[in-house]
Amino acid sequence: MSFKNTATHFGHISIFIHWLVALTVYGMFALGLWMVTLSYYDTWYHRAPEIHKSIGSLLFIIMVIRVIWRFISPPPKPLVNHRHFIRISSQLMQFTLYLALFGLLFTGYLISTAEGQPVSIFGWFDIPATLAGQGIQADTAGVIHLYLAWIIVVLSLLHGLAALKHHFIDRDITLKRMLGYKPN
């Protein structure tokens, strides 16, 4: 298997980024839901949001790299047994996931910088606040952030179920391709 995608299979880089983002999204979803239940006196009260913000910002950088990589190395062609409806719906799902992920990361940034403070990435470097001071910015962005998180989790589970359906019922290589299987 090569680093780049070919017309028939996903390469190392796309596969690695796909599973890294998927695992990170589920982990961040759990972390996000948990951290808002913490009380002020909990030892994780400050630490958990710092980790959430740092990982979210790194995820944004990874997503930008992912989009650039899609242009450099386009994904493989759909399998021949995938009919028009399957091709269109899977592309629509992937596009929606990309869009929702960017929306999620951007609203996270808006919440974090609403008071004009930068986001510190594990103390390594800061991302400056640019759109701060828009009144109810944190509240509005917070509601959208939560809805988008749920939308992504539900849609990605449907997307995962579709991949399992291709694997176990249609018995094609849709899922195997995303696990590094290289057709002969």
Ligand code: HEM
């Ligand atoms: C948060 C979770 C997930 C997100 C955001 C996500 C997103 C995406 C995106 C954007 C693509 C298009 C290829 C690319 O750009 O790299 C893709 C492809 C794929 N994903 Fe996911 N995914 C997630 C979880 C899963 C899960 C849990 C499974 C399987 C159980 C899965 C199986 C696949 C497969 C098989 C493909 C290749 C489809 C094809 O060949 O057209 N994904 N995914």
